[in-house]
Every structure is written in structure tokens, then in C-alpha cells.
Amino acid sequence: MMIRSTLQSVLRVSSTSTTSNQRCLTSLTVLQSPSSSFSYCYSTSSFNTTTTEEKKKRNVLPTNLFQKVLLGVGSSLIAMYNPGRTDMVAALGEVSGGCVLPHLKTKMMNDSDGRWLLEHKPRIRIETLPEQLSSLAPDTFGGAYYKFLTDNGFSPDDRAEVRMVEDDDEAYVLQRYREVHDFWHVLADIPPNVPGELAIKWLEMVQTGQPMCALSALVGPLRLPFQQQRQLIQHTAPWAVRCGRNSKFLLNVIYENHWNDNLIELRKKLNFEPYSGPTIIDK
């Protein structure tokens, strides 16, 4: 503990203007293996890579521990009572993600694509989608994504900004996690209805280990009718666990490079098993 804290204080002095390579090196030397992720809850608050100007640009809302606890408890109750309050689910994710985000950041740092993502921080918004997305064939990844958006009336701008995470990199990890959610729907071929969203939540829980995902995945099904619960237990949850464990860490994928790829080939590349059980219908 002492050694780690002194190392971190040395690094804090030198970390204010580092390139991604330097950041990667420091993270490899300081941070331990992913199995000891729980210790991150205590150590990461001192390792701050964000300057105040960057924080102001993101309109960070600082929250102390009391506010985090109150918001965590309140938002989880409200989200459970009224699942339409997506802002409460998002707030719960931001408040409870603190323990897991450093671990996810490490996983991204250990991969070259993940490092590229953290350095360039690309956003998925309507402006950043390619112009020719609408003309791509529906068996390509981009075409399938466009079809998913148009069929369901979604827009990539619907995702709320991450405001309550102080560190820039961790905030980006959480923001990226929110923005690629729709891509996971497309890869898995699961519709965005209530049981479908729960299936994707299970996948997210296995892939990212966020407490908010775990809470939604385990408490959410309690509200479902019995038939859907049975389908979840028998088909979708085992699929999610299998797929989540076997596929590549999905936050490390630069989806923007794969618009033209054939969807089936992309799944093979990522070792992502699409859902093949009975169709998920929300009655």
C-alpha cells in the first residue's frame, strides 16, 4: 500500500502531460493484474489524469461520497419502480462505476486498439457517422446498424453525457460503453425490447462487470412475465455468459473501422456468437 502510494505520488508529478505510450507504461508498472480489481476503489482517486480545463469542457458535476450514496440508492429505486427513467439508470451507472472503470481502463490500455481509442476518444454521434451509411448493404455491419436505427427510431445522440466521473479517461470509457450499446444489439441480433435489453445487460455484465449492469440484470427480470423469465433463464442468459466470455473485450473494438465489413465475418473476427435461440418477443 505504501509502495503503491509513493509510486503514485511520483507519477502524479510526471503525469500531467503524458502521451498515451507513457501513460500505458505507467499503468503497466503501477496497476496490478485485473484479478485484484477491488483494490482500485481506494487507489485510483489519487491518480488523476485530468486537468481542470478538460474537466470544465466536459461540465463535470463533482459529487462527494454522501451524494454518491444518496444518488445510488435513490436512482436504483426509481429505475426499478419506473424503468422509463433512463436518466436514473445512467446516473446509477456513473455513481457505481467508480470501482470498475479503472479496471476497464487497464484492459483498454493493454490492447493497441484500446490505447488508440483512449488517445483519440472518438464519439459516436450523428455527425461522426459516415455519410454513406444509409447506402450500405444490410448484410454489412454498417448497413445492419443503419437498419437497426431506422427500424426502431433510435439516434446515436440519445445517449446522455457522462457528467459525474471526474477522470477524463474513465469518463470516456463509460461514454464509449454507452455509445456502443447499439452495436452490441446489432452483433447479437437481439431486438431492443424489454427482454432484449435485459439480454444485452447480461452480456454487458459479463463483459464489463459494472455494478449497475449486475443490478439491472439480476433485478430487472423480476418484473417480467413468467414466459419471458423462463426464456431468459433457459436461453438468453446462458448465451450472454457464453458469448461474453468467449468474445474479444468488446470495448477494445474500433467499430468505426468496420462499417463495410460483412456482419458474419466481423462476428467471427471478434469470436462473437450471435443469439440463436427462440426469438425474443415482448408481449
Next chain:
Amino acid sequence: MLLSRRVLRSSVSFIRGYSSTTTGSTSNNTTSSNNSYQSSSTQSSSESKQQTHFGFKTINAEEKETMVKSVFDAVASKYDVMNDAMSLGIHRLWKDEFMNTLNPVPGSHLLDVAGGTGKEEEKIKEQSDISFRFIDKIKSNPYYLPNPHPGQLSSTASLSSSAIVYDINQAMLDEGQKRAIQNGYTKTSDPSIDFIQGNSEQLPFEDESFNCYTISFGIRNCTNIDVVLKEAYRVLKKGGRFMCLEFSQIPNPALRFAYDQYSFNVIPILGQMIAGDRESYQYLVESIRKFPTQDNFAGMIRQAGFKQVTYKNLSFGICAIHSGWKL
């Protein structure tokens, strides 16, 4: 309700900076019912952006708007619930005490500035409006005798009373007017009630036209408090009373510490959870701290010309009722 809506009105430019970074349609809809300038500006910029790109976006915008609107319509009406949640229902007691202090008699003419109403859910029958309390107080006065022939002079009936609700926000006035008509109060009833829109720094009334001037939880958000006070002095008759109910400073340091902890830690989070709007409530608690102390505010009221200026602390100083007379 009253607190938060006035906060939103006066914090347009403040919130505009935040709303541009939050989600496009949701932020428009949470505050669209309260702030027309802000929603129209952000909506038009995002719609023009959308029309230059994909075709599905215009469909998406309309569909999304109705969907999000329905989710956040429920949230918008929770602004009234926020008042109850923040003050634990005590704001009703404050307003009751305010009206008991004024103690109007039949024949009084009230001007209630910044008195617009928010949307109340139907099951909350409690009328939190100052002017409705004023009317109820007059009617419950033991010497009140309604005029059997309204419009005609009567030697036995009480003098007619009136209340004017004055606010800068037309939507809130419309809401109040609906409630007034439901309760049978119009411009020609006795006591009568009227709803007028305008700026509290430039009252469209003649000099010396009211007995009572009240402003509850509104003066904190006025840009020029001394101008408002001067206008209040102008429209009051000789012998008229100026009353102000406003959040104030707590004298006791220990209680002040507890109140600060509650204000800064709990209220913005409650705002985020119940109303989906944290910034407005953060601004609310900060603006309460910026308002002058009870004595300083009493000094400002004296400077406007009022005499016998006194104040009464409510709830250990969380609120204060300031009273001054035009003599």
C-alpha cells in the same frame, strides 16, 4: 413549484450552457414546459443539423420527441412534488403563516407579484397559491358578508376585495387562471381575482392602487431588488402594507451548518432524481446563499421608503417574512 419555476425563468443563460451538452431532445423536453426561449433555440439548431444528414433523423426526431416528452411530462409536473420533497411539506405552513401575518380584512386589494402557479396534480387539492389563501382568509373572516347583488352597492355587505396575480411567465398565469375558474373566482366575482403578465420592475398599475403587496419566493430572482421595492412603494396606498416571504440566512451557526449540508448534498440530488434537473436546484441553493441577510434586506426596504419595517424568522431562519408600511 414556485421556487423552482422562478429559478428556471431567471437562470436561462446559466442553464443554456448545460443543456447544450446534455442529450438533445431530453433536455428540451424537461425544461420546455418552463422555458420557451431555451428549448426553441436548442431544438432549431439540432433540427437543422439533422436535416442535412440522414433521412431517418427527421422521423426519428418527431417520434423521439413524443416518446421522450411522455416520459418527461411526468417529470415536469414533479416540480410541485419537489417543493414538498425539499421542504418536507413545510412550505405550506410558511405560506399559511405568511397570510396569517398579513391578516387581510374584507375590502383589501392585493397585488401578489411573482405569484404564478405550477401544474398541480389533481389529487393534491392543497392550494399553495398566496392569492387563493388571501381569498380564503377574507371569506373566513367573521365580519365577511357577501354581497347578494354583486355589482350593486350595498350598505350591509362587506366591501369588495380583489386579488391580482402578477407574473412574468404567462404559462404559469394560465395555469392559475384555470384553477381560479374551477374554484369559482373570476374578474367579476367577489372576491375577484385577475391574472396579469409583466415585469415586476415596471408595474403597469397606477400609483396608490393597492392595500397589500406580497411577493413570496420571487424577489430573490429579481435582477434589481431596489427597483422592485420602489415600484412596490409606488403602487401601495397610504397605510398599505408590503410583505415579502423569502429564503433567508440562519443565525445559529450549528443549524446553519446542518442546513448547508442538507442544501448542497441532498437538494440537487433530489432534483436530479425527482425532476431530472440537477442544475436548477444547485442554482437555487446557491442563490439562497447570495441573498442579503434579514437585517440588510430590512435596510433595503427602509431605503425604498417603507416605515416600521420588521421581520419574522420562520423555521429558525430558513425563511423570513419581511413587512413594511407605507405611512
